[in-house]
Amino acid sequence: xxxxxxxxxxxxxxxxxxxxxxxxxxxxxxxxxxxxxxxxxxxxxxxxxxxxxxxxxxxxxxxxxxxxxxxxxxxxxxxxxxxxxxxxxxxxxxxxxxxxxxxxxxxxxxxxxxxxxxxxxxxxxxxxxxxxxxxxxxxxxxxxxxxxxxxxxxxxxxxxxxxxxxxxxxxxxxxxxxxxxxxxxxxxxxxxxxxxxxxxxxxxxxxxxxxxxxxxxxxxxxxxxxxxxxxxxxxxxxxxxxxxxxxxxxxxxxxxxxxxxxxxxxxxxxxxxxxxxxxxxxxxxxxxxxxxxxxxxxxxxxxxxxxxxxxxxxxxxxxxxxxxxxxxxxxxxxxxxxxxxx
Numbered sequence: 001x002x003x004x005x006x007x008x009x010x011x012x013x014x015x016x017x018x019x020x021x022x023x024x025x026x027x028x029x030x031x032x033x034x035x036x037x038x039x040x041x042x043x044x045x046x047x048x049x050x051x052x053x054x055x056x057x058x059x060x061x062x063x064x065x066x067x068x069x070x071x072x073x074x075x076x077x078x079x080x081x082x083x084x085x086x087x088x089x090x091x092x093x094x095x096x097x098x099x100x101x102x103x104x105x106x107x108x109x110x111x112x113x114x115x116x117x118x119x120x121x122x123x124x125x126x127x128x129x130x131x132x133x134x135x136x137x138x139x140x141x142x143x144x145x146x147x148x149x150x151x152x153x154x155x156x157x158x159x160x161x162x163x164x165x166x167x168x169x170x171x172x173x174x175x176x177x178x179x180x181x182x183x184x185x186x187x188x189x190x191x192x193x194x195x196x197x198x199x200x201x202x203x204x205x206x207x208x209x210x211x212x213x214x215x216x217x218x219x220x221x222x223x224x225x226x227x228x229x230x231x232x233x234x235x236x237x238x239x240x241x242x243x244x245x246x247x248x249x250x251x252x253x254x255x256x257x258x259x260x261x262x263x264x265x266x267x268x269x270x271x272x273x274x275x276x277x278x279x280x281x282x283x284x285x286x287x288x289x290x291x292x293x294x295x296x297x298x299x300x301x302x303x304x305x306x307x308x309x310x311x312x313x314x315x316x317x318x319x320x321x322x323x324x325x326x327x328x329x330x331x332x333x334x335x336x337x338x339x340x341x342x
Contacts, residue, residue, distance in 0.1 A: 029071050030060065054336050055334070056306055062103075081087075105124070190333060194231045200315055212279065237280060246288060253295070254310075
């Protein structure tokens with residue numbers, strides 16, 4: 001095998017700098033100005049409640065938490081080049097495909113362009129809003145359209161539809177550790193706030209899975225905890241983690257809607273296991289929120305100076321929709337996944 005990199009590949013390898021895997025004093029994100037936490041958490045006023053905070057991902061480079069996933073993909077390319085330099089692999093860098101409603105596509109396009117990596121191949125639904133399609137077609141990515149409502153797609157079909165026979169699909173690829181790695185730093189940032197309720201937008205479910213898996217791993221540790229964990233894990237495992245989602249294809253929170261989620265790990269048994277074994281709070285679950293609550297939450301966050309889209313406001317929508325049932329003095333952490341910069 002040829003162990004030598006081209007001059008261009010050497011430059012790419014040197015440019016993707018990873019300070020550490022889990023040292024909070026040497027964080028890895030955002031790449032131009034690493035810090036931990038990478039995004040702020042602010043207290044907001046919500047009528048009837050005394051302790052509501054928002055984790056605001058809108059300050060990320062392209063406006064959403066998907067920038068974190070895009071960074072992890074860039075790191076995978078770095079690992080490929082390291083292996084190639086050692087003679088363990090050969091050939092050119094493969095392309096990645098992904099199904100996206102827009103935000104993941106923008107994040108990937110900007111991140112991979114930044115480092116001169118292969119253009120991502122984006123599969124979008126034919127009913128994606130026109131403004132998003134136009135924006136994506138101007139970016140550093142290749143766009144393919146299909147009717148995603150027809151049937152669930154396997155990874156081979158996704159690769160076929162994106163003309164990527166020698167590449168890999170991010171949407172389905174467990175080898176990338178999406179349920180533990182894509183949002184691990186973000187999950188610790190959330191957990192460290194020690195909320196009693198976490199209210200998380202639920203689209204693909206990756207963020208929800210990441211949070212739950214991080215908590216489970218920390219509970220199961222028999223040696224020292226992850227240095228990023230600054231909260232009491234015995235308090236965190238009592239936290240109720242609510243995934244807020246939608247069910248209508250006509251929803252304003254279209255980033256959360258998908259007719260099929262074939263690769264999601266979340267299901268009723270998965271959630272029951274986490275609850276019954278004491279990893280997360282008993283009231284944890286995934287709940288559909290109404291369009292009326294979404295609109296109210298969207299307006300409230302914007303009035304508080306927080307940049308969001310309806311999808312990012314889903315967690316707050318759950319709080320508003322259930323305000324007569326929920327305790328008023330508990331600590332609520334609403335995760336705003338942000339607003340894509342189109």
